[in-house]
């Protein structure tokens with residue numbers, strides 16, 4: 001029996017039912033390949049809807065007692081080694097469309113569209129203001145949830161409307177004011193799976209926007225381990241009054257955690273707010289390393305760091321992981 005009280009046969013039956021409304025449904029799918037860290041155990045049921053109708057039908061067919069989790073492209077998550085109980089949804093290519101309007105400077109993007117592609121689409125249409133998305137390796141769905149941002153801009157500034165479907169299958173749209181946005185955080189009025197966003201920029205000169213994006217990419221290349229198995233910034237920057245003006249990486253550095261290792265997990269030497277899977281780390285190794293960093297920072301500076309990376313799923317059962 002699984003941790004949510006579902007027997008294997010219940011899950012088998014549910015998978016058959018869900019397959020009836022959403023073609024791509026599989027049992028026991030390993031999730032590590034769907035994350036940047038390349039760690040994580042299996043999803044009991046993995047669904048990959050291709051259209052809004054399929055997603056709505058899928059959500060309304062999942063019984064209330066079955067937990068449902070949505071993944072973007074896994075650039076901000078540690079999925080634990082025991083995997084995720086219930087249904088994991090990853091939106092398919094049908095949600096990746098990007099449409100840029102040169103007249104209104106608006107961009108409509110599906111939740112599975114990659115942030116970088118949205119930025120590139122905008123520049124081609126002479127739309128400025130979305131360059132910050134160029135270096136964020138996530139999807140629009142993840143960006144809406146995380147209020148993704150960089151270089152003094154974030155989603156909340158550019159968003160006109162976010163479109164989503166709730167867990168009963170009903171469609172909604174929200175303005176940014178309704179989404180309770182703060183630094184790398186959103187608080188929608190009800191749990192939804194984002195299906196897309198309407199963003200608005202301003203008129204811009206293509207060459208100038210490209211130059212700004214090139215600068216952003218060069219700065220990232222220099223300062224972040226963007227080719228490693230990582231999850232981006234591990235901890236949110238603390239309230240600067242509390243940390244005496246120090247950012248998370250400065251506190252981590254002062255606590256001498258740069259390069260710290262626990263088995264295959266390592267604090268990046270290039271940017272010490274990034275954790276890295278050097279090859280054979282488990283989710284437990286990464287989480288233990290993160291908690292060790294938090295404890296050392298607390299001891300050294302008195303500041304409590306808070307995880308920006310979402311940690312989801314169950315720990316491996318001893319002896320099985």
Ligand SMILES: Cc1cc2nc3c(=O)[nH]c(=O)nc-3n(C[C@H](O)[C@H](O)[C@H](O)COP(=O)(O)OP(=O)(O)OC[C@H]3O[C@@H](n4cnc5c(N)ncnc54)[C@H](O)[C@@H]3O)c2cc1C
Pocket residue numbers: 036069070071072073074075076077091111135136137138139140141142143144145146147148149150184192193194195224225226230231232233310
């Ligand atoms: C090298 C590197 C650099 C990074 N730099 C930045 C940066 O500069 N700025 C920044 O903000 N982030 C950065 N990140 C973190 C990450 O890219 C962002 O948080 C991104 O927005 C996550 O998107 P994702 O699609 O990967 O979401 P995931 O990691 O898959 O999920 C993140 C959260 O969003 C939720 N979610 C995903 N899709 C949906 C959906 N359709 N509906 C509802 N919820 C959804 C998930 O349930 C989860 O809670 C970086 C990461 C890496 C690896």
